[in-house]
Amino acid sequence: MMPGTLPASIExxxxxxxxxxxxxxxxxxxxxxxxxxxxxxAMRHSVLAGxxxxxxxxxxxxxxLFEGDESVLMPVACALEMIHxxxxxxxxxxxxxxxxWRRGQPTCHRAFGExxxxxxxxxxxxxxxxxLAGPLPVPPHVQLAVIRSVARAIGTRDGMIGGxxxxxxxxxxxxxxxxxxxxxxxxxxxxxxxxxxxxxxxxRAGDEDLARLAAYGQRVGLAFQIADDLLDxxxxxxxxxxxxxxxxxxxxxxxxxxxxxxxxxxxxxxLVAEACQELEPYGPRADRLRQIARFLIERNH
Amino acid sequence: MMPGTLPASIExxxxxxxxxxxxxxxxxxxxxxxxxxxxxxAMRHSVLAGxxxxxxxxxxxxxxLFEGDESVLMPVACALEMIHxxxxxxxxxxxxxxxxWRRGQPTCHRAFGExxxxxxxxxxxxxxxxxLAGPLPVPPHVQLAVIRSVARAIGTRDGMIGGxxxxxxxxxxxxxxxxxxxxxxxxxxxxxxxxxxxxxxxxRAGDEDLARLAAYGQRVGLAFQIADDLLDxxxxxxxxxxxxxxxxxxxxxxxxxxxxxxxxxxxxxxLVAEACQELEPYGPRADRLRQIARFLIERNH
Numbered sequence: 001m002m003p004g005t006l007p008a009s010i011e012x013x014x015x016x017x018x019x020x021x022x023x024x025x026x027x028x029x030x031x032x033x034x035x036x037x038x039x040x041x042a043m044r045h046s047v048l049a050g051x052x053x054x055x056x057x058x059x060x061x062x063x064x065l066f067e068g069d070e071s072v073l074m075p076v077a078c079a080l081e082m083i084h085x086x087x088x089x090x091x092x093x094x095x096x097x098x099x100x101w102r103r104g105q106p107t108c109h110r111a112f113g114e115x116x117x118x119x120x121x122x123x124x125x126x127x128x129x130x131x132l133a134g135p136l137p138v139p140p141h142v143q144l145a146v147i148r149s150v151a152r153a154i155g156t157r158d159g160m161i162g163g164x165x166x167x168x169x170x171x172x173x174x175x176x177x178x179x180x181x182x183x184x185x186x187x188x189x190x191x192x193x194x195x196x197x198x199x200x201x202x203x204r205a206g207d208e209d210l211a212r213l214a215a216y217g218q219r220v221g222l223a224f225q226i227a228d229d230l231l232d233x234x235x236x237x238x239x240x241x242x243x244x245x246x247x248x249x250x251x252x253x254x255x256x257x258x259x260x261x262x263x264x265x266x267x268x269x270x271l272v273a274e275a276c277q278e279l280e281p282y283g284p285r286a287d288r289l290r291q292i293a294r295f296l297i298e299r300n301h
Numbered sequence: 302m303m304p305g306t307l308p309a310s311i312e313x314x315x316x317x318x319x320x321x322x323x324x325x326x327x328x329x330x331x332x333x334x335x336x337x338x339x340x341x342x343a344m345r346h347s348v349l350a351g352x353x354x355x356x357x358x359x360x361x362x363x364x365x366l367f368e369g370d371e372s373v374l375m376p377v378a379c380a381l382e383m384i385h386x387x388x389x390x391x392x393x394x395x396x397x398x399x400x401x402w403r404r405g406q407p408t409c410h411r412a413f414g415e416x417x418x419x420x421x422x423x424x425x426x427x428x429x430x431x432x433l434a435g436p437l438p439v440p441p442h443v444q445l446a447v448i449r450s451v452a453r454a455i456g457t458r459d460g461m462i463g464g465x466x467x468x469x470x471x472x473x474x475x476x477x478x479x480x481x482x483x484x485x486x487x488x489x490x491x492x493x494x495x496x497x498x499x500x501x502x503x504x505r506a507g508d509e510d511l512a513r514l515a516a517y518g519q520r521v522g523l524a525f526q527i528a529d530d531l532l533d534x535x536x537x538x539x540x541x542x543x544x545x546x547x548x549x550x551x552x553x554x555x556x557x558x559x560x561x562x563x564x565x566x567x568x569x570x571x572l573v574a575e576a577c578q579e580l581e582p583y584g585p586r587a588d589r590l591r592q593i594a595r596f597l598i599e600r601n602h
Binding site for chain 2 (some may be wrong): 030034035036037039040086090093095096113114115116118119121122123125126127129130132133134138140141143144147148151152154155156157161162164165166168169232245
């Protein structure tokens with residue numbers, strides 16, 4: 001990323017929102033000394049190690065677009081980050097990606113051992129559903145629709161786990177374009193899309209608006225993962241906060257590997273442009289959602 | 302177990318109910334050939350390997366006591382069995398209990414590899430919440446109460462994961478009675494109690510009835526785990542369907558280890574008697590719940 005290509009306002013805004021979300025995550029996670037302490041320390045280690053908090057932010061901003069209630073949006077936004085963190089903890093395990101570093105910190109199993117890491121991932125997923133079902137000032141049928149949408153997005157059929165399974169199965173082999181699209185859309189795209197849709201659902205957006213936000217979410221979800229692939233090739237360890245160049249080393253299916261760097265950048269740009277086009281009817285009210293989308297591609301080059 | 306100590310009717314009834322639940326589990330799990338097939342095969346392997354299906358049965362019978370709708374009770378009952386199976390898959394992993402056999406079959410990681418087993422556990426937990434939130438002919442606020450109750454029962458604070466963490470931490474050390482009570486009540490008891498309570502909740506039982514069923518559930522939940530400990534000491538590999546004598550070999554915290562065999566049997570008997578006492582106001586309508594409770598202790602001696 002070239003310094004200065006982003007307006008100061010977006011960086012300030014991202015920092016401010018991240019702080020807001022971090023405060024809430026800290027409040028919603030069990031205290032580090034609650035019995036049994038080891039699992040709570042492990043959960044807090046992984047969730048509070050940092051991260052851009054883009055999934056919660058997408059949920060919040062989609063909800064704010066339709067004047068959703070912050071007290072409803074925030075716990076759902078935090079639940080999404082817990083789910084994201086659970087997936088990172090399990091993906092990092094020796095039996096899966098075998099990663100030692102994440103967000104600039106030792107991964108959960110490196111810091112707490114494998115057994116605790118497996119259980120900490122399980123516990124974050126469980127706590128997320130408890131939060132999603134928690135008493136919230138929103139009609140119960142809306143809350144159930146949110147839970148269903150999240151559960152599908154992280155399941156085996158075109159969801160996060162499905163994407164991870166195909167990713168593991170194609171690692172070391174040469175993935176074709178359709179397999180790559182399946183992996184990225186399912187493994188990363190589906191939860192991001194659900195984050196956007198849940199924000200809109202909780203703010204009681206109408207069907208047409210929900211369809212527009214879903215279309216935005218699908219595109220930014222895929223663009224995000226392409227940008228992540230590019231960061232792995234182009235970035236430094238500091239910027240990524242994790243081991244860089246690892247995708248290539250492990251022969252992972254990535255956009256740069258299949259399409260090359262320039263074509264991947266251009267696909268990501270096109271997806272972000274299409275995503276922003278969906279927001280046209282909302283005018284400047286949707287500027288934050290536009291900025292977040294553009295931030296994805298601008299952070300790379 | 303001495304053959305003939307149970308009336309034929311309870312064994313026939315358990316077989317019949319198990320077949321009913323198995324049919325529904327088969328229907329609710331993704332087909333073995335649905336993409337990506339490996340994870341679906343692993344999920345089906347572990348869920349359909351057999352098992353007594355006592356958690357779903359407790360949910361069904363608690364619901365039937367208050368004339369609950371089978372079409373509402375059954376998917377929730379199956380979700381509980383999926384959650385139970387997820388916990389078994391993760392507990393059996395090399396980093397945790399390192400078990401090779403379960404329900405007379407190779408454990409999930411032995412049959413499908415560790416990565417797939419971790420993800421199959423994750424996927425069953427996720428699918429369970431999708432089912433719990435699925436469209437059901439019951440008021441949405443009741444469904445949310447069920448989801449919260451299940452999520453708490455399997456979480457870190459006095460729930461299944463909390464119990465498993467303390468179990469792992471005390472393995473190899475000598476556990477005292479309070480630690481043992483915490484492990485068994487949390488690791489096994491909480492989900493069984495939630496199964497009973499969810500059945501009653503879904504059938505719209507009143508507060509006083511819910512309190513009685515919760516008291517029954519707590520007692521049978523703990524009695525169940527004590528009976529399981531006893532089976533590990535006294536049973537044969539055939540009856541348990543898993544490696545027997547393993548608790549002792551691994552120096553697990555068990556009731557027989559802390560209280561001795563006879564005292565453990567007498568504690569289990571007392572818990573079952575207390576559980577049945579809670580059912581007194583319901584007369585013969587609660588006979589099935591009484592029979593299931595007694596079956597726990599009678600299967601051992």
